[in-house]
Amino acid sequence: MAEWTFAALTAEPEVRARWERVRRYFFLRESTYDMTRRCNIRCEGCYYFEGDKQHAAEHGDPDAWRALMRAERDRGITYVVLAGAEPSLVPELLRVCHEEMPLGAIASNGIMHIPRAVGYRIHVSVWGNDETSARIRGARHMLARQIENYKGDSRAVFVYTFTPHNIDEAGDVVATLAREDCKVTFNMFSAPVGYSGRLRHTPESLARTRRTMTELLARHPDHVLFSPYNAVAHTHRLGLHDLFGCSYPRRNPSTDLGLGRSFRQYRTDLEWDRDAACCVPDTDCPDCRHYAAGSAVVTARLFRHATDPDTFRSWLDYVDTYLAVWVVDYTKGRNLCERMTAPPGFGLD
Amino acid sequence: MAVAMELDQLILNIAGIMIRELKLEDVTPETFDPDLDLVDEVGVDSMDLATVALVLRDQYRVRIDEDDYPKLKTLRLISQYIHGKLAAGA
Numbered sequence A: 001m002a003e004w005t006f007a008a009l010t011a012e013p014e015v016r017a018r019w020e021r022v023r024r025y026f027f028l029r030e031s032t033y034d035m036t037r038r039c040n041i042r043c044e045g046c047y048y049f050e051g052d053k054q055h056a057a058e059h060g061d062p063d064a065w066r067a068l069m070r071a072e073r074d075r076g077i078t079y080v081v082l083a084g085a086e087p088s089l090v091p092e093l094l095r096v097c098h099e100e101m102p103l104g105a106i107a108s109n110g111i112m113h114i115p116r117a118v119g120y121r122i123h124v125s126v127w128g129n130d131e132t133s134a135r136i137r138g139a140r141h142m143l144a145r146q147i148e149n150y151k152g153d154s155r156a157v158f159v160y161t162f163t164p165h166n167i168d169e170a171g172d173v174v175a176t177l178a179r180e181d182c183k184v185t186f187n188m189f190s191a192p193v194g195y196s197g198r199l200r201h202t203p204e205s206l207a208r209t210r211r212t213m214t215e216l217l218a219r220h221p222d223h224v225l226f227s228p229y230n231a232v233a234h235t236h237r238l239g240l241h242d243l244f245g246c247s248y249p250r251r252n253p254s255t256d257l258g259l260g261r262s263f264r265q266y267r268t269d270l271e272w273d274r275d276a277a278c279c280v281p282d283t284d285c286p287d288c289r290h291y292a293a294g295s296a297v298v299t300a301r302l303f304r305h306a307t308d309p310d311t312f313r314s315w316l317d318y319v320d321t322y323l324a325v326w327v328v329d330y331t332k333g334r335n336l337c338e339r340m341t342a343p344p345g346f347g348l349d
Numbered sequence B: 001m002a003v004a005m006e007l008d009q010l011i012l013n014i015a016g017i018m019i020r021e022l023k024l025e026d027v028t029p030e031t032f033d034p035d036l037d038l039v040d041e042v043g044v045d046s047m048d049l050a051t052v053a054l055v056l057r058d059q060y061r062v063r064i065d066e067d068d069y070p071k072l073k074t075l076r077l078i079s080q081y082i083h084g085k086l087a088a089g090a
């Protein structure tokens, strides 16, 4: 039996207000969709080009997408994540999806601007400075082009993915983004199944990433959407599944409620496969620290975090960050817990 | 006190908690059908259930295991679950 009652945990007005604010979004039910097989760049370690999904036929008919979105709405989906390979190459399909399903996010490399009429969150992926991007993504002047496309666009959040090799570059990149008044959040490279390349994290790179995230959060509080607990959860020696129990169908056999019941990951042929369904399929689960996975996996563990004030506040910070990153017009609040808190049942590292 | 509570009374009390916590409309504890499927017919999902579980933990000092959520498909099943735990603790 926990010593703290839920009533006591939510007694402080600031905490109560945050709880009431985030719980208004409990209606969000996500599924994800690969929009096209094509991409205008090719990045080392890209999730889309691992496994079978890259071989699915492309279904580019807007009417078919409209029908799919309506069917998704009928089965209770309220939020779509449009990804794989590069959604900006099919703006017409994005527009159709948005017309039918107003809430969602697009994962883009940011090289091409997505029309304003598509009112989704846009996650612009950043993998380091321009030199690094040229090397591992094969594209030049990435950051300048991304900023040019999305500066001043309230839909955009830049997602800096930490690999073991771009940790020291993050300071300059985030400073540049902050100077341009762009919002930024952090992702961790999580190895695809079978990947043994140089981007896989080590204990040393995890620790260094955590320190860097924490410093950047302190240095750019108005532009970095993150919290100390996000840093702990994503740079822990254990991956998300081991820490929290993954709620996506690929690891979760329950079909009764939650993501195990509702979540599907559609491929470009509009088919889906329960055995492969998660936000970043073909990721090696023990190495999964992906920001999109954490958004659902950590958020779903409300009960475990309702144990003591710091743990509950940390969870609220995590959910607040998740909503700010994924929902257009949701503004992140001040973090309620400034110190690092261990995931329930585990240590800090 | 709670241990001796009849199941019917417990169902009414928990219905009240669910209505209040989940802001359910057009239903009262008396009209809440305890055999409705909470997911398919009431629209409750895992986060809602976790919220209710926390309030029930406060109210009855009984913990609902996360692993048990899938079994708690109706108000009656939740009430029986709490009733059983209260009886076991008696």
Ligand code: SF4
Binding pocket: A240, A241, A246, A247, A248, A250, A251, A277, A278, A279, A280, A281, A282, A283, A284, A285, A286, A288, A289, A293
């Ligand atoms: S890759 Fe991550 S999100 Fe996907 S099933 Fe594995 S642990 Fe879950």
